[in-house]
Amino acid sequence: MRNTTGLTPAQRLHFDIYGFVLLENLLNNDEIDRMKSALYRMKADAALEAKRVYARWGGEHYVLFGNLVEYDPALLAYAAHPQLVPLVEEVVGGAVRLEETEAIINRRNPETDMGELHKRRYNPTGFHRGTQHGWGTYMEQNKFHCIFVKTLAYLTDVGPDDGGTCVIPGSHRLTWPQSEMIEAALADDKLIYQVEASAGSVLLFAEALIHSTTAIRSDKERVILISGYTPPMVREWPGNEVSPEFVKTLPEEIRPLISGSDSWHWKRRY
Numbered sequence: 001m002r003n004t005t006g007l008t009p010a011q012r013l014h015f016d017i018y019g020f021v022l023l024e025n026l027l028n029n030d031e032i033d034r035m036k037s038a039l040y041r042m043k044a045d046a047a048l049e050a051k052r053v054y055a056r057w058g059g060e061h062y063v064l065f066g067n068l069v070e071y072d073p074a075l076l077a078y079a080a081h082p083q084l085v086p087l088v089e090e091v092v093g094g095a096v097r098l099e100e101t102e103a104i105i106n107r108r109n110p111e112t113d114m115g116e117l118h119k120r121r122y123n124p125t126g127f128h129r130g131t132q133h134g135w136g137t138y139m140e141q142n143k144f145h146c147i148f149v150k151t152l153a154y155l156t157d158v159g160p161d162d163g164g165t166c167v168i169p170g171s172h173r174l175t176w177p178q179s180e181m182i183e184a185a186l187a188d189d190k191l192i193y194q195v196e197a198s199a200g201s202v203l204l205f206a207e208a209l210i211h212s213t214t215a216i217r218s219d220k221e222r223v224i225l226i227s228g229y230t231p232p233m234v235r236e237w238p239g240n241e242v243s244p245e246f247v248k249t250l251p252e253e254i255r256p257l258i259s260g261s262d263s264w265h266w267k268r269r270y
């Protein structure tokens, strides 16, 4: 478990150069177990809508859940994690609000030809980004900042065949059209990096970084948990509205983080 409240200079340099940094073994086994069991309960739950959670199935092998914090205290605890939120604030450049929470449970697509998957070193399924360099990023005191940042926790180990997130390192600081960067990177996989991580590690990344889910080649199931953050005057991703009734039940110190109530009173922190 980390005790520091900031990124080390090496982690900050990694984030600035590549657009992401892997925080190894940040979650302990108890946190991992509680988060995973909440997500598996969610997968078996037939009444998710009544609990404000959305689910997008991509076949039997893939499900994405969103708007998770009201479902289980372990999922709220991840979104308000006291070791992660200060690191997010450091790279956003000030106080943040929760913008979205999502989780993915996925396996190898049984319909995908294994021969095809082994033709390429990496198999990103859909590169994208949520903001871009220029309007979603800025430099302050020589450091890179992004107004939309995610923490993606691996709740299972991800080795080279287990679907670790693919990214195009450095794309967070380029104003090239996204499609041109993706086409160029797919033509030469040396431009792509695929994360490998032990369960409990967290990928901190700028949403200006082009990234993708990766097709799984092994027989292992992958479970990830994601929180997105922005400055408090930015809106939540549609579907991720947290109910005012739930916000009222929260400890006062995390209410602004979960609800965005600080709005334009932005407390800057570099």
Ligand SMILES: O=C(O)CCC(=O)C(=O)O
Pocket: 104, 150, 152, 163, 164, 165, 166, 211, 212, 213, 214, 224, 226
């Ligand atoms: O599945 C992953 O590894 C990446 C998830 C993703 O693309 C996202 O959070 O926007």
